[in-house]
Amino acid sequence: MALVEINKDNFDSKVLKSESMVLADFNADWCGPCKMLKPILESISNENKDIKVVSINIDSEDELAEAYNVSSIPCLVLFDKGMEVKRSIGLVSKDAINDMIGGK
Amino acid sequence: MYDIIIVGAGPAGLTAAIYARRASKKVLVLEAKSYGGQIINTLDIANYPVEAHISGFEFATKLYNQAKDLGTEFIFEKVTNINDKEHEKEVVTTKNTYKAKAVILATGADNRKLGLDNEEELVGKGVSYCATCDGAFYKNKNVAVVGGGNTALEDALYLTDIASKVYLIHRRDEFRGEDTTVSLLKEKDNIEFIYNSNVTKLNANDRLESIEVTDKDGKTKTIEVSGIFVAVGRIPENENFRRLINLDDKGYVIAEEDCNTNVEGIFVAGDNRKKEVRQLVTATSDGAVAATNAIKYINNLK
Numbered sequence: 001m002a003l004v005e006i007n008k009d010n011f012d013s014k015v016l017k018s019e020s021m022v023l024a025d026f027n028a029d030w031c032g033p034c035k036m037l038k039p040i041l042e043s044i045s046n047e048n049k050d051i052k053v054v055s056i057n058i059d060s061e062d063e064l065a066e067a068y069n070v071s072s073i074p075c076l077v078l079f080d081k082g083m084e085v086k087r088s089i090g091l092v093s094k095d096a097i098n099d100m101i102g103g104k
Numbered sequence: 105m106y107d108i109i110i111v112g113a114g115p116a117g118l119t120a121a122i123y124a125r126r127a128s129k130k131v132l133v134l135e136a137k138s139y140g141g142q143i144i145n146t147l148d149i150a151n152y153p154v155e156a157h158i159s160g161f162e163f164a165t166k167l168y169n170q171a172k173d174l175g176t177e178f179i180f181e182k183v184t185n186i187n188d189k190e191h192e193k194e195v196v197t198t199k200n201t202y203k204a205k206a207v208i209l210a211t212g213a214d215n216r217k218l219g220l221d222n223e224e225e226l227v228g229k230g231v232s233y234c235a236t237c238d239g240a241f242y243k244n245k246n247v248a249v250v251g252g253g254n255t256a257l258e259d260a261l262y263l264t265d266i267a268s269k270v271y272l273i274h275r276r277d278e279f280r281g282e283d284t285t286v287s288l289l290k291e292k293d294n295i296e297f298i299y300n301s302n303v304t305k306l307n308a309n310d311r312l313e314s315i316e317v318t319d320k321d322g323k324t325k326t327i328e329v330s331g332i333f334v335a336v337g338r339i340p341e342n343e344n345f346r347r348l349i350n351l352d353d354k355g356y357v358i359a360e361e362d363c364n365t366n367v368e369g370i371f372v373a374g375d376n377r378k379k380e381v382r383q384l385v386t387a388t389s390d391g392a393v394a395a396t397n398a399i400k401y402i403n404n405l406k
């Protein structure tokens with residue numbers, strides 16, 4: 001299943017005010033490693049129903065990217081109750097993401 | 105038990121898989137991250153025969169699908185060790201152990217670091233190894249590029265269109281990269297060349313703020329930049345095999361064009377092999393040679 005696209009209008013409700021933890025994938029269309037990460041994130045999303053995996057395009061959502069000091073992509077930020085709790089930069093394995101979110 | 109285990113799903117490993125599967129061997133590819141290898145970082149490949157232009161992502165995906173459709177098995181685990189039990193090789197990953205008659209090491213290369221104290225913690229906070237990935241974050245900012253090869257020159261060229269100023273720092277007084285790129289760079293008015301110098305310090309306050317550069321006479325100066333793009337070459341990913349496989353002083357697997365290592369039944373293919381030209385065509389070529397010799401080796405067993 002495709003990841004939910006986040007923009008500055010739904011960021012508050014879908015990410016910050018989310019009941020569950022949110023894994024936000026900051027990415028761009030021109031970034032090769034980001035494209036490699038997409039299918040991995042989709043399978044993480046399918047296998048971990050208690051966590052929301054969302055996508056944030058840094059070109060259209062440059063304000064969000066700036067607010068969270070993103071300056072290298074792909075960049076994964078894990079949010080819990082509106083707070084950033086973990087961050088990882090670059091292409092990472094599925095196992096590493098599972099470790100990050102405490103999944104299986 | 106597999107016939108052939110291939111370590112690494114970059115261009116060399118995937119090509120080896122194609123050849124091995126077409127010879128009906130049972131093939132497993134073990135990959136630490138995601139398929140494709142280094143090439144996924146580039147936006148445009150313009151020197152691979154047949155396709156005039158193709159993105160690294162598309163190249164990698166097509167190659168992966170080709171290997172997969174032929175029946176290659178893929179498992180995404182990092183290989184940490186290999187044990188040679190003569191006609192049986194044990195390949196140990198972070199999670200499991202797999203067995204095969206032959207192994208092909210196609211682990212490629214990774215970015216060489218500057219080796220500065222706080223370098224790692226500043227990745228994503230000003231330190232980058234990929235201009236095409238991260239350049240866009242430095243619009244109208246000052247950046248530095250370190251290195252003297254093609255990657256450094258191309259990174260610098262790419263960044264002159266984005267950043268307000270680019271400092272190109274090179275430890276020699278001449279570039280190793282292509283002359284055409286050098287002349288294109290010399291036409292730009294927002295680039296400054298700093299020769300005979302090394303970056304010796306990264307000054308940061310949460311994010312990178314400036315760098316210290318030391319020239320060959322030991323004179324230092326501080327340059328204010330918000331980003332530094334490191335392009336000082338690559339290092340082979342062979343450390344996990346050092347116990348078993350002969351490596352040269354730079355860490356590359358010692359093997360001739362036949363791709364045979366010092367251990368019978370273990371072959372090497374791609375950028376992690378000792379050779380002159382490290383490109384896609386030579387990586388895929390190694391993949392074909394290593395697979396062919398591995399197949400021959402297996403058929404001659406028993």
Ligand SMILES: Cc1cc2nc3c(=O)[nH]c(=O)nc-3n(C[C@H](O)[C@H](O)[C@H](O)COP(=O)(O)OP(=O)(O)OC[C@H]3O[C@@H](n4cnc5c(N)ncnc54)[C@H](O)[C@@H]3O)c2cc1C
Pocket residue numbers: 111112113114115116117134135136137138139140141142143145146148149150151152181182183184210211212213214341344373374375376382383384385387
């Ligand atoms: C920015 C950039 C641009 C480039 N542009 C071009 C170009 O235009 N044309 C060209 O011909 N070449 C280009 N190259 C070079 C080309 O990408 C390489 O020569 C080629 O990718 C080498 O292939 P490989 O399979 O040997 O290694 P790699 O591509 O490095 O693949 C090795 C794979 O092995 C995996 N691996 C490593 N260690 C382990 C382990 N212990 N366990 C499991 N898996 C492991 C890695 O994760 C990786 O996926 C470029 C390189 C870069 C970095």
